[in-house]
Amino acid sequence: MGNGRWKTVRENQTLRAQVPLVHCITNYVTVNDVANAILACGGSPIMADDIAEAADIAAVSSALVINIGTLNARTVASMLSAGAAANAKGVPVVLDPVGAGASALRNDAVRRLLEAVRFAAIRGNLSEISHLAGLSVSTRGVDSSEADSGNDAVSVARAAARRYGCVVAVTGAVDVITDGARVARVENGVPEMSRVTGTGCMLSGVIGAYVGANRDVLPAVVAAVASMGIAGELSLERHGGAGTGSFHIGILDALSKITDETIEKRGRITYEEEH
Numbered sequence: 001m002g003n004g005r006w007k008t009v010r011e012n013q014t015l016r017a018q019v020p021l022v023h024c025i026t027n028y029v030t031v032n033d034v035a036n037a038i039l040a041c042g043g044s045p046i047m048a049d050d051i052a053e054a055a056d057i058a059a060v061s062s063a064l065v066i067n068i069g070t071l072n073a074r075t076v077a078s079m080l081s082a083g084a085a086a087n088a089k090g091v092p093v094v095l096d097p098v099g100a101g102a103s104a105l106r107n108d109a110v111r112r113l114l115e116a117v118r119f120a121a122i123r124g125n126l127s128e129i130s131h132l133a134g135l136s137v138s139t140r141g142v143d144s145s146e147a148d149s150g151n152d153a154v155s156v157a158r159a160a161a162r163r164y165g166c167v168v169a170v171t172g173a174v175d176v177i178t179d180g181a182r183v184a185r186v187e188n189g190v191p192e193m194s195r196v197t198g199t200g201c202m203l204s205g206v207i208g209a210y211v212g213a214n215r216d217v218l219p220a221v222v223a224a225v226a227s228m229g230i231a232g233e234l235s236l237e238r239h240g241g242a243g244t245g246s247f248h249i250g251i252l253d254a255l256s257k258i259t260d261e262t263i264e265k266r267g268r269i270t271y272e273e274e275h
C-alpha cells in the first residue's frame with residue numbers, strides 16, 4: 001500500500017485546449033448551473049433531451065452526462081438512446097444517480113441505465129452510491145442522509161466501481177474516487193457546499209468535461225473533484241459573510257479561474273494503491 005500525492009498530468013490545461021462538447025441530459029433544477037460550470041472549467045455544454053435528437057447529439061459529443069434528478073418516462077428513454085449512441089462511438093458517459101434509493105421510479109431507472117449503458121464514471125453522494133452498491137439505504141430525497149453515515153465511503157465506492165467496472169466518486173466531507181483498486185481521497189471543499197443545491201450536479205457536469213478531454217478517467221475525475229472543492233473554498237474565502245447566494249455564484253467565478261497550478265497548490269489529495 002503506497003501513499004503519496006496524486007501526480008496530475010495537466011488535466012485542466014488539456015481540457016481548456018480541447019473545449020470538449022459535453023452533452024447533458026440533466027434536471028431542470030440546476031441545468032443552468034451545470035451548463036455554466038462546464039463553460040467555466042473549459043468545456044462547451046449542450047443540453048438536449050428529446051428522443052428525436054439525443055442519440056445524434058451524443059454521437060458527436062466528447063462526453064455524455066446523464067443526471068436523473070428530475071427524470072420522467074420521456075427523458076429516461078432519451079438517456080437510454082443517448083447512452084447507446086455514446087457507447088457505440090466510444091464517447092465516455094458519466095452518471096449522476098440523483099436520489100437513487102428514494103423511489104421505485106429512480107431505482108428502476110438506474111437499474112435499466114446500468115444494465116444497458118457502459119459508464120466511464122459515476123458520481124453521487126454516499127446514499128446514492130450505497131444504493132448502487134446494493135446496500136440498503138434510507139434515502140428520503142436528493143441529499144445524503146445521516147442514517148447512512150455508517151457506510152464507509154471507501155468500501156461503498158470500491159464495491160460500486162467493481163460491480164459496474166468503472167470509476168466511482170463518492171462525494172461529501174471527504175471525496176473518494178476509485179477504479180476498484182486505486183483509491184484517491186480529496187479533502188477539499190467546505191460544508192457550505194451542501195447548502196447550495198446543485199454543487200453535486202455541477203461537479204458531475206465538470207467530470208464530463210474532464211473525461212471528455214482526458215483519456216485517463218481516474219486522474220481526470222480526481223482533477224475535476226479537486227477543482228470543485230477548491231472552488232468552494234475560494235468562494236467561501238471571498239463571499240463567506242454574504243450568504244449562500246453570493247457563495248453560489250462565487251463557485252462559478254472560482255471554477256472559471258482554476259488552473260493545474262491551483263490544483264497542484266491547493267489540492268489535498270492522497271492516493272493509495274491496493275496490491
Ligand SMILES: Nc1ncnc2c1ncn2[C@@H]1O[C@H](COP(=O)(O)OP(=O)(O)OP(=O)(O)O)[C@@H](O)[C@H]1O
Binds near residue numbers: 144193203225
Ligand atoms: N461537508 C462538506 N465538506 C466539504 N465539502 C463538501 C461537504 N459536503 C459536500 N461537499 C462538496 O460539495 C460538492 C457536492 O457534493 P455532495 O456530496 O454534496 O453532492 P450532492 O449531494 O449530489 O449535491 P446536489 O444533489 O445538491 O447536487 C463536492 O465537491 C463535495 O466535495
Ligand SMILES: Cc1ncsc1CCO
Binds near residue numbers: 029030070197
Ligand atoms: C433539489 C433537486 N430535486 C431534484 S434534482 C435536484 C437538484 C439537486 O440534486
Ligand SMILES: [Mg+2]
Binds near residue numbers: 142
Ligand atoms: Mg446530487
